[in-house]
Amino acid sequence: MYPSYPQYAPPPPPVPYRSSRLGLKIALGLLVIVALLCGATDSALFLAVRTGTDAAFVDGDRPLADLLSRRAAAVAGHDEAAFLADVDPGDPRLVDRQRTEYRNLLALGLSSFTLTLTRAHDYDVSDADLVRRYGGALREVGVTVRYAVAGLDTVPDAEPWIPTFALVHGRWLLVAEEGAGSGTKFPFGVGGQPWEARPVAVVKSAHVVAVVSKEDQEIAPHLLDLAERGVVNAAKVRPDGWPDKVLMTAVSDQKVFDSYFAGSADKLAQVEAVTIPRYSDVAEWDGGAKYTLSRVVFNPNTLGRGDQELQHTLTHEFTHVAFGPQTSDATPVWLVEGMAEYVAFGSEKASDAFVSQAANHVSGSTLPADHSFYDSADNYLLGWLACRLIAQKYGQPKLLALYDWFKDHNDEDGGFRAVLGTTRSAFLSAWRNYLRTLRAG
Numbered sequence: 001m002y003p004s005y006p007q008y009a010p011p012p013p014p015v016p017y018r019s020s021r022l023g024l025k026i027a028l029g030l031l032v033i034v035a036l037l038c039g040a041t042d043s044a045l046f047l048a049v050r051t052g053t054d055a056a057f058v059d060g061d062r063p064l065a066d067l068l069s070r071r072a073a074a075v076a077g078h079d080e081a082a083f084l085a086d087v088d089p090g091d092p093r094l095v096d097r098q099r100t101e102y103r104n105l106l107a108l109g110l111s112s113f114t115l116t117l118t119r120a121h122d123y124d125v126s127d128a129d130l131v132r133r134y135g136g137a138l139r140e141v142g143v144t145v146r147y148a149v150a151g152l153d154t155v156p157d158a159e160p161w162i163p164t165f166a167l168v169h170g171r172w173l174l175v176a177e178e179g180a181g182s183g184t185k186f187p188f189g190v191g192g193q194p195w196e197a198r199p200v201a202v203v204k205s206a207h208v209v210a211v212v213s214k215e216d217q218e219i220a221p222h223l224l225d226l227a228e229r230g231v232v233n234a235a236k237v238r239p240d241g242w243p244d245k246v247l248m249t250a251v252s253d254q255k256v257f258d259s260y261f262a263g264s265a266d267k268l269a270q271v272e273a274v275t276i277p278r279y280s281d282v283a284e285w286d287g288g289a290k291y292t293l294s295r296v297v298f299n300p301n302t303l304g305r306g307d308q309e310l311q312h313t314l315t316h317e318f319t320h321v322a323f324g325p326q327t328s329d330a331t332p333v334w335l336v337e338g339m340a341e342y343v344a345f346g347s348e349k350a351s352d353a354f355v356s357q358a359a360n361h362v363s364g365s366t367l368p369a370d371h372s373f374y375d376s377a378d379n380y381l382l383g384w385l386a387c388r389l390i391a392q393k394y395g396q397p398k399l400l401a402l403y404d405w406f407k408d409h410n411d412e413d414g415g416f417r418a419v420l421g422t423t424r425s426a427f428l429s430a431w432r433n434y435l436r437t438l439r440a441g
């Protein structure tokens, strides 16, 4: 009925985000701040990719594959010297950065960490500096990083890493790695891993592992409290079918967050956080990648916001995480975002006056289309008010059933008929009446 892959991708993508010679298309849903009402929301992030053929893996790749094995083993074995042994000692700044990465990786408390040479021949080194320093013996490759956080992830997810190695005195050494803003030929999210930040501290509660910058450690307990409540809020509406545990990156390095906004820097300032669906493989490199879990990354600018706004954002994001396993490319965006707002506003017990104010704030007489959803923050409110009406009129279980229906179906009218026993157009007219009533209230 719908492609089993990718999960969590609206047709068509709201913002053409990136395309490569592999024909990838990744779109990023943005949340524009709902200033009048609460100023709090987020962005969901959507991914729609399909890849080409696998790269050939030839004998000449063996030394690099061995190096990657040593590096992964050094993390598993807590051996900093071994980790740094394959980094070019002639570049002290790189060595420092790598030491930080190593220590950050250890701070995360990983239960597994593997590195797989996945794209051995896809990339050419274009950095003139590197070519000047190391000559022609340079290899830039695509590596799949699979990691699981102990006590949090039941399965590892896959992330892209794009290192460059140089042959120095007959030995391959790490000489560079791509980060935020590295360009559109690389997979989405390069440079956005929590260990790619400056030194981090990792704090844990029952359901949340939060990664913050070391210098921000004093905010961690409070942020963790709010986050824990956010998971509880999401779990009240969606008690099972997800691990109810979340890794949240809230470091003050802007570049980590920026890694997810390469094609839309202009909208970045308006986005408070992103929920990122992750897969069993790097989706751009493997068309068989399956959804595994979602991670949440905060915009550092958000962290200074007031508690009420932060709580709203956290509950909203964790709702995306909770509904991730049920979300498909067919799930309408108004329902994805409306559900996240429904849970967040529900947990805040939004007053009648507030709901009426929201209805008065928005215009529009139809449900926002996927492709233009992120053009206006008002669409979050429209989605919320549609979900709110469905829950009031048919009961919250039916709202969830409608959401889940799209996991295996893609016809919106069919969903309204099968789950709610009405048609989409009959629902829309009831919804318009509902908005009119709220506005009058």
Ligand SMILES: [Zn+2]
Pocket: 031, 042, 043, 044, 316, 317, 320, 337, 340
């Ligand atoms: Zn959202």
